[in-house]
Amino acid sequence: MYNSSTGNSMLCRDFMRPRIIQASLKTQKEGIAGNTKVPRNVNMEKLRSGYLFPEISKREVQHIEKYPDAKLISLGIGDTTEPLPEIIASSMANYALSLSTAEGYRGYGAEQGNKALRKAIAETFYKDVRIKETEVFVSDGAQCDITRLQLLLGSNVSIAVQDPSFPAYVDSSVIIGQAGDFEDKSRMYGNIEYMKSVPQTNFFPDLAKTSRSDIIFFCSPNNPTGHAATRQQLEQLVKFAKENGSIIIFDSAYAAYITDDSPRSIFEIPGAREVAIEVSSFSKFAGFTGIRLGWTVVPEELSFSNGFPVINDFNRIVCTCFNGASSISQVGGLACLSPEGFAAVCSITDYYKENAKILHNTFASLGLKVYGGKNAPYLWVHFPGSKSWDIFTEILERTHIITVPGSGFGPAGEEFMRVSAFGHRETILEAARRLENLYL
Amino acid sequence: MYNSSTGNSMLCRDFMRPRIIQASLKTQKEGIAGNTKVPRNVNMEKLRSGYLFPEISKREVQHIEKYPDAKLISLGIGDTTEPLPEIIASSMANYALSLSTAEGYRGYGAEQGNKALRKAIAETFYKDVRIKETEVFVSDGAQCDITRLQLLLGSNVSIAVQDPSFPAYVDSSVIIGQAGDFEDKSRMYGNIEYMKSVPQTNFFPDLAKTSRSDIIFFCSPNNPTGHAATRQQLEQLVKFAKENGSIIIFDSAYAAYITDDSPRSIFEIPGAREVAIEVSSFSKFAGFTGIRLGWTVVPEELSFSNGFPVINDFNRIVCTCFNGASSISQVGGLACLSPEGFAAVCSITDYYKENAKILHNTFASLGLKVYGGKNAPYLWVHFPGSKSWDIFTEILERTHIITVPGSGFGPAGEEFMRVSAFGHRETILEAARRLENLYL
Missing domain, CATH: 3.40.640.10 (Type I PLP-dependent aspartate aminotransferase-like (Major domain))
Known part of the structure; x- marks a missing residue:
């Protein structure tokens, strides 16, 4: 009955892309037929077009279209995957x-x-x-x-x-x-x-x-x-x-x-x-x-x-x-x-922390500096001298794994990637195997 | 396990009353010990102190303290009372x-x-x-x-x-x-x-x-x-x-x-x-x-x-x-x-509409002009020449029934009372009996 298979942000994407292009043409004038006379909020106008996660979803969809048979793994948006305690x-x-x-x-x-x-x-x-x-x-x-x-x-x-x-x-x-x-x-x-x-x-x-x-x-x-x-x-x-x-x-x-x-x-x-x-x-x-x-x-x-x-x-x-x-x-x-509930949810956070350890070791084995993971379900991996959207693309093309470009979190995030440790263990292990071969 | 017996807005009341009095003394100065230097939002300052429903809750609590044995009936806040369809x-x-x-x-x-x-x-x-x-x-x-x-x-x-x-x-x-x-x-x-x-x-x-x-x-x-x-x-x-x-x-x-x-x-x-x-x-x-x-x-x-x-x-x-x-x-x-669900919820709205009819007839029998109730779970009862907070108090004192003063919805609501038709049938019938005697 409940189907969230369309994903979190595809709908954001569907809404925002074509119509923002339309508005950015700037050929529209006040008072043309069909428009109201209500001014658009200047604060909304200031916002950069793409909220980070919808942009990632967009790239994800494009990737699936390009490689329909690839088994995509998402270490992108930090979404929990393990069932609730009974x-x-x-x-x-x-x-x-x-x-x-x-x-x-x-x-x-x-x-x-x-x-x-x-x-x-x-x-x-x-x-x-x-x-x-x-x-x-x-x-x-x-x-x-x-x-x-x-x-x-x-x-x-x-x-x-x-x-x-x-x-x-x-x-x-x-x-x-x-x-x-x-x-x-x-x-x-x-x-x-x-x-x-x-x-x-x-x-x-x-x-x-x-x-x-x-x-x-x-x-x-x-x-x-x-x-x-x-x-x-x-x-x-x-x-x-x-x-x-x-x-x-x-x-x-x-x-x-x-x-x-x-x-x-x-x-x-x-x-x-x-x-x-x-x-x-x-x-x-x-x-x-x-x-x-x-x-x-x-x-x-x-x-x-x-x-x-x-x-x-x-x-x-x-x-x-x-x-x-x-x-x-x-x-x-x-x-x-x-x-009882508290103990059960703690065992799930422990599970994600074990995931983080696995991924930490994987990135470290590539000779990369890896931060986070010990006190958080996120790793912060440094790729010196690289643009984070380029690394995003490279990892996606080579391993079919979604990560999050650090620059999406602010200018000081450039050169970094955020890697989420949420996922089933077998998915994390598979991701680790693919990442080990990233530079082969 | 889940207990909402403290009521909707009592907590609003608890927060707002004593401390608003404190702030309105205006003896406080900027920069005194313990205060931050963050200005209070001027828009929040403009708001009138009492949001309508918390004020009613406050009066309700006072009434219960005054008449601990009275069986209070609330035709105030429009809150549903009938169980969900299975x-x-x-x-x-x-x-x-x-x-x-x-x-x-x-x-x-x-x-x-x-x-x-x-x-x-x-x-x-x-x-x-x-x-x-x-x-x-x-x-x-x-x-x-x-x-x-x-x-x-x-x-x-x-x-x-x-x-x-x-x-x-x-x-x-x-x-x-x-x-x-x-x-x-x-x-x-x-x-x-x-x-x-x-x-x-x-x-x-x-x-x-x-x-x-x-x-x-x-x-x-x-x-x-x-x-x-x-x-x-x-x-x-x-x-x-x-x-x-x-x-x-x-x-x-x-x-x-x-x-x-x-x-x-x-x-x-x-x-x-x-x-x-x-x-x-x-x-x-x-x-x-x-x-x-x-x-x-x-x-x-x-x-x-x-x-x-x-x-x-x-x-x-x-x-x-x-x-x-x-x-x-x-x-x-x-x-x-x-x-099946739609039919079941419609039978519940029908139930509340029947409540509205009962209350409509009661107020009309008192010689009052009654509006609403036919297409809504609210009645709007006119008490010409009276202040609605006075009518609120009079109805509460005489019948132990909570209603909502029309003036709380804007100046044109003065002289009117909003009466909610949400409630179990026996409660509505009891309210009707008490109201019939309002002017005896």
């Missing part, structure tokens, strides 16, 4: 069934999420760092909450992002109107502080050279580099935010993959409650990419310059612009946080 | 279970929604009006899509709303920056065209007196008045939009309640494809208030003044700011549109 699936199934009974039916839930789930999130992830359940807002995913946070902040703030970083921070910033124009030469938008985070600096920005911004987006373990910021790095970041009166929006969507003693939450750092918001997700932690569930923590102490608590405005945004995550997904989330 | 619940349950199998597991779906569901929506609701499945975008609900449409439009457009209307149109407009300040005297925001829609004009605005706006929000059957616009009214509206080069955002969330020949979609009106977007929902149609599922139709012909297709920008917003509705909810939606 206890989690059956809790959602039982709840769904109960909705057909008079006793079990429920309508609207709280916009902020079910109380039991908020409590379980606070106790599971923030037990030692004083986060209250009322500071946890359940959502339909981290990406959606990033946009809601942008709505809350509005156009009159400045932002900083790690370079490279997950494209949604920059793109949502452009959409809400915080960014200047895109400059083709630097491949950066104006008014955005790109904090270069490269191997030479242990993937942390040089804060002495970083200008103040109101908002600092920071993702750890990082997508795409796979680097988990050390405690010392995060202490520096919190100190920097405090000195500048900035707010950190900390994305911990991959925290479940941390194997060493890197902090799993920004709130492990003293003082973070006054300068940070944390966005997180069940997607990669529990295979909920299609089920849609995440959360955002806004501490009560966090205030705007006039003393108004940020949590009040976020609550208002959640009540006005959102209506809560699906009640069924929330039941699934609660099952993930039960002792 | 076929729909079991389709979601079976799908959820399949996620624990290697064959059944699915990760990310398309951001725009599952192809089969988009097709089913197009064929079920738009069969005769030429809407393609690729013009249908599945969402997590109409309220969320209203905000996404505002993100798409940006701050540089003007809007018009029916007065009275569902508060999310105006509030999302304020949040995105389209509105001027709220004026306490008129109880209107600046830069918003309030189109008075009252019984004397058959709940339709006097378009000859209506200024041009870029965007016209129009809800039919209307929340709160329960009025379904006639074909002739909608023809006038489309003509008006065409003459002005405006875009209509048509909210058809209650279309399933239409019993007469009023149009169920704006696209029944010739020419609407060039001037309208339609937002709709499974919430009231199929009892999906907690499950979260809706859709938006953007026709390919609809263009901004420069000729750029609106559908491309909406697709971009959906891909960047949203990540698709829950896959489980989408399976449930597909089951609603199967022949």
Whole structure:
């Protein structure tokens, strides 16, 4: 009944390609027959045409047309592949069934999420760092909450992002109107502080050279580099935010993959409650990419310059612009946080981490520098002197494997490729075999 | 396991009340210890403090504290109460279970929604009006899509709303920056065209007196008045939009309640494809208030003044700011549109319509003018010369029944009460009995 075989972003592609060409002809004038008189949003106009993943999907489709018999392997978009633990699936199934009974039916839930789930999130992830359940807002995913946070902040703030970083921070910033124009030469938008985070600096920005911004987006373990910021790095970041009166929006969507003693939450750092918001997700932690569930923590102490608590405005945004995550997904989330469910989902993240180790060894055996993988389901592989879209094409042509060009995450991603470790073990092993022969 | 007993908006109340008082003291200064230097969004500052439904929840809680033994009945927030048809619940349950199998597991779906569901929506609701499945975008609900449409439009457009209307149109407009300040005297925001829609004009605005706006929000059957616009009214509206080069955002969330020949979609009106977007929902149609599922139709012909297709920008917003509705909810939606599922959900809307008839007769028997109820699950009851918050209090004190003050939907809602017909039959009959004695 449910068929997602058309893939994630083919439809993006179908929509965007031919019609954007049409609009870029610029022969159209205001007021011609059939057009409304509504101006197109200048912020939407500023956006670069291709969101990274739809562009990759497009190339994937072209490749399949060219090599219809090739067995394509995707190490591209970070999509989970392993079945849900039975206890989690059956809790959602039982709840769904109960909705057909008079006793079990429920309508609207709280916009902020079910109380039991908020409590379980606070106790599971923030037990030692004083986060209250009322500071946890359940959502339909981290990406959606990033946009809601942008709505809350509005156009009159400045932002900083790690370079490279997950494209949604920059793109949502452009959409809400915080960014200047895109400059083709630097491949950066104006008014955005790109904090270069490269191997030479242990993937942390040089804060002495970083200008103040109101908002600092920071993702750890990082997508795409796979680097988990050390405690010392995060202490520096919190100190920097405090000195500048900035707010950190900390994305911990991959925290479940941390194997060493890197902090799993920004709130492990003293003082973070006054300068940070944390966005997180069940997607990669529990295979909920299609089920849609995440959360955002806004501490009560966090205030705007006039003393108004940020949590009040976020609550208002959640009540006005959102209506809560699906009640069924929330039941699934609660099952993930039960002792049995938690153990089961951890064994799946372990499985993906083993995949990452296999791929890490493969790329290293080619003599390449490989980063990430230890605390994240992503590897960040360096191809010195090469353009990442060229490497994308070369790997695809030679091995029929989809990867992600590092330049899609920001200018500092050039020369790198992001390789996802999500996949069935036999697929990862097959990918490893093909990659071993990459330069034969 | 799943407990929503804390109610929809109590948590809103808990957050907002004490702290808003604190902030309104205005003794706080920029830069005081603990505050960041991030300015609060001026648009958020413009918002009136209480979103309507949280305010009602607050009064409800106070009433329960005052009369702990009273059996409170809520005809307030329009929340569905009847169990899902078994076929729909079991389709979601079976799908959820399949996620624990290697064959059944699915990760990310398309951001725009599952192809089969988009097709089913197009064929079920738009069969005769030429809407393609690729013009249908599945969402997590109409309220969320209203905000996404505002993100798409940006701050540089003007809007018009029916007065009275569902508060999310105006509030999302304020949040995105389209509105001027709220004026306490008129109880209107600046830069918003309030189109008075009252019984004397058959709940339709006097378009000859209506200024041009870029965007016209129009809800039919209307929340709160329960009025379904006639074909002739909608023809006038489309003509008006065409003459002005405006875009209509048509909210058809209650279309399933239409019993007469009023149009169920704006696209029944010739020419609407060039001037309208339609937002709709499974919430009231199929009892999906907690499950979260809706859709938006953007026709390919609809263009901004420069000729750029609106559908491309909406697709971009959906891909960047949203990540698709829950896959489980989408399976449930597909089951609603199967022949058996459709018949079953229609029998539930019939049940609520019978409730509406009972309540209609009750209020009419009191000598009051009652509107709506025939094509919508809401009644709109006139109390000439009274303030609607006073009537709210009077009804609550005398009958322990929660209703919604019409003034919460706009200044033209003063003197009116919205009464929801959602509820178990025995609750509605008990409410009717209590109301019969309202003036004894």
